[in-house]
Each structure stands twice: as C-alpha cells, then as structure tokens.
Amino acid sequence: MADYDYDLFVIGGGSGGVRAARVAAGEAGAKVALAEEDRYGGTCVIRGCVPKKLMVFASEFSDTADVANAYGWNMTPGTFDWRQFRGHLNKELDRLEGVYRSLLKNSGVETFDARAKLKDAHTVELSTGETKTAKTILIATGGQPVRPDIPNANMGIVSDDIFHLDTLPKSILIIGGGYIACEFACILHGLGVEVTQYYRGAQILRGFDDEARGLIAESMRERGIDLYTGTNILQMGPASDDHSSAIPTASDAAMGAGAQQDIVMAHGGVKTDPNPDHTGPIWVKSTTGHEGVYDMVLFATGRDPNSTDMGLEDVGIDIGRRGEIIVDEYSKTAVDSVYAIGDVTNRVNLTPVAIREGMAFVETAFKNNPTAVDHDLIPSAIFTHPEMGTVGLSEEDARDQEEIEVYCTSFRPMRTAFAGQPDRVLMKLVVSKATRKVLGCHIVAPNAGEMIQLAGVAIKMGATKEDFDRTVAVHPTMSEEIVTMRTPMRTA
Incomplete structure (x- = not known):
C-alpha cells in the first residue's frame, strides 16, 4: 500500500471544505490537511451570506421612523454611515475567520495558506512550491461571479466588491435578475442609493414561483427601484459631457418588457477583477435604446465554478460546460481518489447543501457508509x-x-x-x-x-x-x- 503524507487533503476553506476536514479528522481519526488561497470561511462567511445578511439588517432600518411615528413614537429619520458599518462588519468577518481557523486547528487539521492544484490523482502542488500526497483529495473551491463579455465590462464591479467599497455610490445600475441582483437592489436602495436594475427576461427571479416573484417585482417598484425587464446592457463607457445624465423613467421600464428579442448575452466568460478599470461616472446604453449615467455598475449575471488552472482535466477529471466538476451521487469524480463538493460541482449552490455534501463525503470515504446527498425539497x-x-x-x-x-x-x-x-x-x-x-x-x-x-x-x-x-x-x-x-x- 502506498505511503501518503495525509489520508485526506482538502482544497478550499469554505463552509463545505472546513466541515469535511473537521469531521474526517475529529470523528474518523484521519490525518487531514487543507489549503486555502484566500480567507477561511469562503464565499458564505467572507463575501456572501453573512455580510450580505448583515447589510440586509442595516437596510431595513430606513423606514423605521415612518412606521414608528404611525405607532405614536416621535422619531426623526437619520442618515446611514457606511464607513462605521463597514468597520464593524470587517471586525465581525475577522472574528468569524478566526473561528474557522480555530476549529480546524482544534480538530487537528494542518492548514496551508496557499493555492493548490492537482499534480496527479494523489498529489497536490501548492503555490509555495511544496507538494503533498494524500490517499483522498477533496475539491471544495466554490465559485466566483462573472462579468458579461462586452467592452469595458471591467469598469463595473461584481458582488464580491460591494463589501470593500470606500463609499456608497449615489446611484447604481445593477445588471441581472437572479436572487443576488435582487437582494442587492433592495439592500442598496434601503441604504439610500438610487437603484436601477436591468434584467433581460420577462420577470425577475427566473425559476421561482411566478406569483411570488411577481409580487416581489411589484414591491420593488413601489419602493422606488427602477426595475427594467426585457432589458440588458448593450454599451458602457466613461461618461462625458455629451451624455445625458437622465436615468430612464419607470414608464420606460415597463415598455422594456417587450424587447427581449433585442437582448444580447447576459452571461459571459469574463472572470472577476477586484480592481475596476474606472471609478468615475459610467455611461450606459441598454438594448431598448435607453441611456443613463450612473456612479457605479454592478454585474450580478451569474457565478461559475472555481475549477480553472487546477490540473483537473490533466488527471482525468470530467469538467462540464460552465466549468463544473462532474461527480456521481456520492460526490466522486471520474478519478476514484478525488471527490468534489459545493458550488464547484454546480448542483445546488447553497451553503447548507455544501455542508451536507461534506458530511456525506466523510461517511462515504472514511466511515464505510456510502451516503448519497439528498438534494430534494431544499428550503x-x-x-x-x-x-x-x-x-x-x-x-x-x-x-x-x-x-x-x-x-x-x-x-x-x-x-x-x-x-x-x-x-x-x-x-x-x-x-x-x-x-x-x-x-x-x-x-x-x-x-x-x-x-x-x-x-x-x-x-x-x-x-x-x-x-x-x-x-x-x-x-x-x-x-x-x-x-x-x-x-x-x-x-x-
């Protein structure tokens, strides 16, 4: 039998990877290592669920005074201090990352702050130049937002960038109609930003119940979000004196619903760039002919799995059209010693699902209890x-x-x-x-x-x-x- 450095090497320090590493080490007694190139906690803790939900809480105070006054309280609307909130938010994220690191350490998991890729079916090569061997390798690298493939797309930001803004813009154009786009539209509007949203489809939140998503769209418009369906971004560039600064009206937004035939692609292959190329006002023209100038453009047009430049195909792992790692019901890849869980598999991209997949992986690979993940009826x-x-x-x-x-x-x-x-x-x-x-x-x-x-x-x-x-x-x-x-x- 081959002699390996570890029983398990986990690539990715998000919720799924950390849970799998901890349980394999703590409950199954495996010798485990984990590599993470960014911050521990992954998308959910560092740039997703947790900071987003805290921003949701912050945004909900915007109408507190109006409601309280109706109930007899004498309250005056206040102003939102983004810098104060962001400072408190960063402290909380630092604390949570520290918790994740402590959980791994206390479980006996050895950690490497480095990028990892596969060298062969049992060998991982780190960006530090080291190589480590393991009987089993688990890939849990998550996903990342993408920009549409149009000129000047790097002038815009993606959802990961929201939490690092020095100041909030006065106005923003959000491109997309999925849950990330709609959530940030509501959050930023609640924090006092003038929000315009373009979505190429006939109605936001595609795939959800029609009646439910229709009510959300109606509520967003009633609150003052300029929501345009049947509309996509066609051109963007630095604003100049020749560009009108008028933002399209709500009546124009309603007209856009019939223009889907004019829509260009919403998903492209342009990956994220944490440093947008332009920080001034941005001129935008839509597929319906509307023009506007915005302080910022946010692309929320989808996420792709983090699977590039990892040596996966070289060792025989099958990759799907969007870069997802193809796995069976037990999260095993085409290579017997390599498994993958979470968003990198593009099955059900939710944090609790990644955690469940991590637990099922440990049952299968280390407890002699083959366990398929139940993806049915997930709230x-x-x-x-x-x-x-x-x-x-x-x-x-x-x-x-x-x-x-x-x-x-x-x-x-x-x-x-x-x-x-x-x-x-x-x-x-x-x-x-x-x-x-x-x-x-x-x-x-x-x-x-x-x-x-x-x-x-x-x-x-x-x-x-x-x-x-x-x-x-x-x-x-x-x-x-x-x-x-x-x-x-x-x-x-």
Missing part, C-alpha cells in the same frame, strides 16, 4: 424586501407533472397596514390532487426565511393539505394563513 430564502421563502415545486413546475390545487392568499400585514404602508404578503400552497401532499410552499413576507424553515420540515415529511388544516393557527400572525386556507384558489 431556501431570498432576502429581498419583502423576503421570499420557498420549498418544493412552483405552481408552474407542479402543474406540468400532475393535477394540482393551489391555495393562495395575499393581504396587507397588520404591522405595516396600521402604518398606512402598501406592503403586501403572499402565502401559497401547491397541493397534489391525487395524493393531497403539499408539493410546494411559497411565502413572500417579512421574515419569510424564518417561516419557510419550519414549513420545510413538514413538507419534507410528506405532510398533506389536511395535515396543515388540522394544525391550529397561531393568532394574530401572518403565518397563520398557511393553516387556514380551506378553498383552493384554482386547479390546474
């Missing part, structure tokens, strides 16, 4: 304003599979209705007519992410509509509507 949340929580099938996907009943209600919640605000929420269940199982649950409301976690337990267990009906409502709450809807809104 998720989109932190727009209001939030969306979702689990299971959308109405559209469900009706393509079988006959369904749709139970749905939309209303103004008590808290903001009292304050005279137009906010609306949505509670929706998609039910199989044949089995009565709840196939999907979709919530658009404040704290929808908190609600969907609990609904996800019931739906994962196979709850029927009658199980929901037998549950006594908690009154007065928004969520009680989930168990009080008795008559289907429609069938399909």
Whole structure:
C-alpha cells in the first residue's frame, strides 16, 4: 500500500471544505490537511451570506421612523454611515475567520495558506512550491461571479466588491435578475442609493414561483427601484459631457418588457477583477435604446465554478460546460481518489447543501457508509424586501407533472397596514390532487426565511393539505394563513 503524507487533503476553506476536514479528522481519526488561497470561511462567511445578511439588517432600518411615528413614537429619520458599518462588519468577518481557523486547528487539521492544484490523482502542488500526497483529495473551491463579455465590462464591479467599497455610490445600475441582483437592489436602495436594475427576461427571479416573484417585482417598484425587464446592457463607457445624465423613467421600464428579442448575452466568460478599470461616472446604453449615467455598475449575471488552472482535466477529471466538476451521487469524480463538493460541482449552490455534501463525503470515504446527498425539497430564502421563502415545486413546475390545487392568499400585514404602508404578503400552497401532499410552499413576507424553515420540515415529511388544516393557527400572525386556507384558489 502506498505511503501518503495525509489520508485526506482538502482544497478550499469554505463552509463545505472546513466541515469535511473537521469531521474526517475529529470523528474518523484521519490525518487531514487543507489549503486555502484566500480567507477561511469562503464565499458564505467572507463575501456572501453573512455580510450580505448583515447589510440586509442595516437596510431595513430606513423606514423605521415612518412606521414608528404611525405607532405614536416621535422619531426623526437619520442618515446611514457606511464607513462605521463597514468597520464593524470587517471586525465581525475577522472574528468569524478566526473561528474557522480555530476549529480546524482544534480538530487537528494542518492548514496551508496557499493555492493548490492537482499534480496527479494523489498529489497536490501548492503555490509555495511544496507538494503533498494524500490517499483522498477533496475539491471544495466554490465559485466566483462573472462579468458579461462586452467592452469595458471591467469598469463595473461584481458582488464580491460591494463589501470593500470606500463609499456608497449615489446611484447604481445593477445588471441581472437572479436572487443576488435582487437582494442587492433592495439592500442598496434601503441604504439610500438610487437603484436601477436591468434584467433581460420577462420577470425577475427566473425559476421561482411566478406569483411570488411577481409580487416581489411589484414591491420593488413601489419602493422606488427602477426595475427594467426585457432589458440588458448593450454599451458602457466613461461618461462625458455629451451624455445625458437622465436615468430612464419607470414608464420606460415597463415598455422594456417587450424587447427581449433585442437582448444580447447576459452571461459571459469574463472572470472577476477586484480592481475596476474606472471609478468615475459610467455611461450606459441598454438594448431598448435607453441611456443613463450612473456612479457605479454592478454585474450580478451569474457565478461559475472555481475549477480553472487546477490540473483537473490533466488527471482525468470530467469538467462540464460552465466549468463544473462532474461527480456521481456520492460526490466522486471520474478519478476514484478525488471527490468534489459545493458550488464547484454546480448542483445546488447553497451553503447548507455544501455542508451536507461534506458530511456525506466523510461517511462515504472514511466511515464505510456510502451516503448519497439528498438534494430534494431544499428550503431556501431570498432576502429581498419583502423576503421570499420557498420549498418544493412552483405552481408552474407542479402543474406540468400532475393535477394540482393551489391555495393562495395575499393581504396587507397588520404591522405595516396600521402604518398606512402598501406592503403586501403572499402565502401559497401547491397541493397534489391525487395524493393531497403539499408539493410546494411559497411565502413572500417579512421574515419569510424564518417561516419557510419550519414549513420545510413538514413538507419534507410528506405532510398533506389536511395535515396543515388540522394544525391550529397561531393568532394574530401572518403565518397563520398557511393553516387556514380551506378553498383552493384554482386547479390546474
């Protein structure tokens, strides 16, 4: 039997890689090493979920005074201090990175602050020049945002750059309609930035329930975000005196929905550059002919797996069209000694999924318990304003599979209705007519992410509509509507 330096070498210090390394070392008794070229904690902790959610919290205070005044408090709207917030945020991220490093150290994992690539099926080459051998190698390098392949794209920023801005722009154009684009549109608007958003499709949040994403789009526009569907960026460059500084109007945005045939590509092969080439006002022309000048342009047009220049194909690992590492149900690549988990596999790109995949990998590779990852019925949340929580099938996907009943209600919640605000929420269940199982649950409301976690337990267990009906409502709450809807809104 070959003699290796380690039982396991993990490439990537994000949530999935760290969890796998810790469990393999701590529970399975393996000799483990891990290499990370950037900061420990990965996308989620350093430049994703955690700092983004803290920014969500910060943005939600913008209308506090208005609501409080309606409830009898004498409050005056304040101003947001980005530098103060960013300083506190950086301290928190430093603390969390330190926690990740400590967890690895306390589990007996040896760490290398270096980039790693495969030299062969059992050998890793570090950017320091060292080589290390391991019986098993786990790739958990995550993903990175991409820019569209258009001239001057490097004048814009990507989501990773948001957290490093010295100051917030007065105005920003966000390109994209996925959850990252929509979340940052709501966050920045809540922090006082004038936000315009272009999306090439007919409606934002493609792939989610149509009714739910429609309500979010309506709410974003009501709050003052200039959201243009059927619109994409065509040209961009430094602003000059010849360019009009007028930003297109909301009525123009509505007109853009019919112009999808003019749309150019939204995803390109241009990787991120942490140093945009231009810091002044940016002139932009859209595919619908509109022109505007913005302080900043944010590209949120997708993420690609971090798999380039790692020697993967040289050792026989299969790579997909977007750079994803192809794995089987046990996260094993075409090379028996190499596994991959998380966003680099482009399966379900969520932090809790990467952690689950890491745990299943350890069961399979080190505990003689082959464990396939369950990617079915995963609850998720989109932190727009209001939030969306979702689990299971959308109405559209469900009706393509079988006959369904749709139970749905939309209303103004008590808290903001009292304050005279137009906010609306949505509670929706998609039910199989044949089995009565709840196939999907979709919530658009404040704290929808908190609600969907609990609904996800019931739906994962196979709850029927009658199980929901037998549950006594908690009154007065928004969520009680989930168990009080008795008559289907429609069938399909």
